[in-house]
Structures are given as structure tokens and as C-alpha cells.
Amino acid sequence: MGLPVRKSKVAPPPACPLSEVLSLLRGAWAPNVVWQLSGEARRFGELRHDMPKISARVLSARLRELESRGLVTRRVLRTSPPSAEYALTPLGRELLPAIDAIANVGRKLIAEWETLPRRGR
Template sequence: MPDFFYDRKLYYTPIEFALAHIGGTWKMPILWRLQNTILRFSELKKDIPHITDKMLTSQLRELESKGLITRKVYPTVPPKVEYKLTEKGQKAIPVIETIMKYGYKLIKEAGIEYPPLE
């Protein structure tokens, strides 16, 4: 596979390029939660309890800059901001679902009880 430059970064494969868009710990969980609904920052934060405010803000900005989500700000006090998937973001959902199913399979093969009992 030939390598290529995009936005001053060298990519070696299309996989690496795709993961630059949806990879990491938090991007896929954010996209997954937005697949059928519009959510506010606080709703995303409640649904992803281990993410910090700073990290959620950072990941939302990255997803918006990549064109995977849109951000709508309402001129109210306090400000109301909503996030939703774009058409490009919707196209990532089947990929995320496939990765999630593979993850469940690996968890089962490792003998891990999931979700863990509390």
C-alpha cells in the first residue's frame, strides 16, 4: 500500500487514516451514543462516567473537526449545546458495531465475565 500525506501528517494505510478519525478510548463510545439521538454535553458525560470534562470537550471538538458530528449552540442562559451525528458519522456506526462484536468475542474467549458483577 502506498503511503500518503493528509493535513501535514504521513499515513501508511487506510486503516491508520480511519483510526485517526474514530480511534482512541473515547471517540467510538461518543459516536455510538449519538447514533440514534441528539445529546447535550451533560447527557454524554452522564452516559460515559469515566471521561473527564476536558477529555469529552477535546474529543467532541476532534469529532466535529473531522465532520463526524455537528454542534448546535442555542443562545440561552445558560448556553444549551447539542451534538448529533452527521451523515459521515452515521457511516462509522457499522464499523464500530463490528469492532464491538469482535471485542465481545475476545472477552468471551478470554473467559472474562462481562459485564463484571459488582
């Protein structure tokens, strides 16, 4: 039998801000959903139309996750049939410049890769 584990008397280190922000956007499609909501509030069907390659199941999961993290709000509309509209919160809007910067680097990388000679030709 081993020795018992003692509690640490040292306070845990502060969380890494970069890791915290990146964890907000974890999961496939999360940055895309945030980007699509940057213009205006959108209904579920509109988001599916905006991102045709995402499945309804994944979109629903991403919207729930982003809502639970405080990046997206969900507002139920009094329509028949009932519908919901999703919008970015102020915190969600703060992510847009970072996502835009990452997208710009991605555009540069794609342009660079397109100029490289292809192997096997």
C-alpha cells in the same frame, strides 16, 4: 556539508483508506462518543451521564476533535443558560457499522477470555 535534498518527481502514493478511517477515531473515548451519539443528538451533560468514567476535559476535547474531522456537528441551543447539542453527521453515521463489528469481536474475545483458566490459582 551534505548534498542538498532534491524534490521527488514522483507523485506521493495514495493514502491508505484503513489508516484514514482509523485516524478519524484516534484518541481515547472517540469511538464511545460516536456510539453514544448514534441514537439521537445529545447535550454535553447527557453525554457525561452516558459515560460516567470520562472527564469533562476529555469529553470536550473529543467532541472538538470529532467536529473538526466532520464526524459531529455542534448546534447551539437558545436556552438559559446557553447549551449545545451534538449529533453525528452522515459521515459519522457511516462509522457505526464498523464500530458495531469491532464491538462484536470484542464481545467474543471477552467471552473467550472468561472461559480460560486463570493463572496463579
